Amino acid sequence: MAQLWGGRFTKETEKEVYDFNASISFDKRFLKQDIRGSKAHVTMLAASGILPDDERDKIIEGLESILTDTLSGKLVITDEYEDVHSFVESNLIDRIGDTGKKLHTGRSRNDQVALDMRLYIRDEIDEIKELVASYMKVLHELMKSNLHTYMPGFTHLQKAQPVTFAHHIGAYMEMAKRDYERLIGIRKRMNYCPLGAGALAGTTYPLDRELTARLLEFAGPTLNSMDSVADRDYVIELLSALNTIMMHLSRFSEEIIMWNSNEYGFVELDDAYSTGSSIMPQKKNPDIAELVRGKTGRVYGAYISLITTMKGIPLAYNKDMQEDKEMTFDAIDTVKSCIKLFADMIATMKINEKRMEASASGGFTNATDAADYLVNHGVPFRDAHGIVGRLVLKCIEKGISMGELSLEEYKAESEAFGEDIYEAISIKTCVEKRNTIGAPGPEAMTKVLDINEKYLQTI
C-alpha cells in the first residue's frame, strides 16, 4: 500500500478500507493529464522562484520517463497505489530521489484531481466534437443525394404529409448542430485552470496561477479556490449534453429500426452493420441501432448519478466527489462508440426510394393539398376541409387513392374542382411546392444545404 499520507496515523489502514477508498483502478486513465499538469506546475514553481531550474528539469525528465514507460508497458500501474497521483509521485521519488518530494509543493490532491478531470473532460469534448462533425458530414451527404426522394412525413405515427428523405434527415442535422454548439459552450465555460487552489484556500507560496493556466491552454485561472476544488458543474453539463445526443440518436435508431423492417422497407442496413439470428436463418437484425437506443439508458444514468451525488456536498472537497469518474468515463466511452457506429451505419445503408414514394402516395398524405386547391379556387378553408374529408371517406370505401377518383366524383362534392386537381395533388407537386424556408421543397432545401455547407466548413 503506497500512500501519500500516514504521519499522524498510529495504525495501518484496514485492507478493506484501503480498497474501498482507492481510486487507482479507474483514475489511472488520468495518467497523461496528471503528468501534463505536474509538468506545468513545476515549470510555474521554477518561474516563480520556488524551485531551482535544475530540480525542475530533473522532475520533468522523471515525469516524462514515467509516462513513456507506462505507455510502452515497461511500468505497470498496479493496485498497490491509492490513486494515479500517488503512483506518479512514488515512482518519481523512486527514479530521481529526494528532488521528487518537491513536486507537490503548493499543491493538494484536491486541486490536482480538479485539474486532471478538467483536462480529461476538455480532451474528450474535443474528441466528441470531431465525432459529431463527422456524423454531420454523413447527414449532409445523405441530404444532398435525396432532395427528390419522396417519403411520407408522420404525426402520431400516421402518415400526414409528404416530405423528402433529405428533409427528414435534415431534422436530425439541426439536432446535431445544436449538439455540437452545446459542446462548444461547455468547453468555453469550463476552460479555467483550478491548479493553485490548493486544498481549498489557495497557498502561501507566490504561485503564478496565470502562468499555469497559460501553460495548460486555459483562458485563465479560476477565481475562487473553494469553488475550484468543489465544482463539477462542467461534468454535469457535459453529461447533460451527452444525454441529449443519445436521446437524438435513440429517436433516430427507433426510426431506422422501423424503416428497416419488412413492413416499411424504406432502408436496408448493410450486412456489415447487421447481425443474424442463431435460430431463424432468414433474419437480419438491426442490432447496432437497437444497442444505441438501449445504451441511452446508461448514459442518462451517469447524469442522474452525478447530479445526485453533488446535491448534498458542503463546500469544499469531499470524498463523495471521487464518484464523479466511473460512470462519466462509461458515458463518454459509450457515446463515442455510438456516434461513430451510428454514422457508419447510416452512411452504408441502402435507401429504397421506390418503397418510400409508394408509401407517400398512399395514406392520403395529399389531402391537405386537395383542400388548399379548393381554397385557391375561392372555397373557405373550413368548407374545403369538410369536402376533402368526404372524398377521403369515399376513397377508403372504394379502396383507392385520391388520384384515382374520377373528375365527376370530385365535382359531385364541389364544382370548384377541375382537371388540374390531379396535378395539384401529385406527390411531386405536394412536396416541390413547399418552398418556405425550412420546408421540404427543393428550393428551400437547397438554401438550407448551402447554409449547412458553410457551417460544416467553419467547424
Ligand code: ARG
Ligand atoms: N481520488 C480522489 C478523487 O478522485 C483524489 C482527491 C483526493 N483528495 C483527498 N483529499 N482525499 O477525488
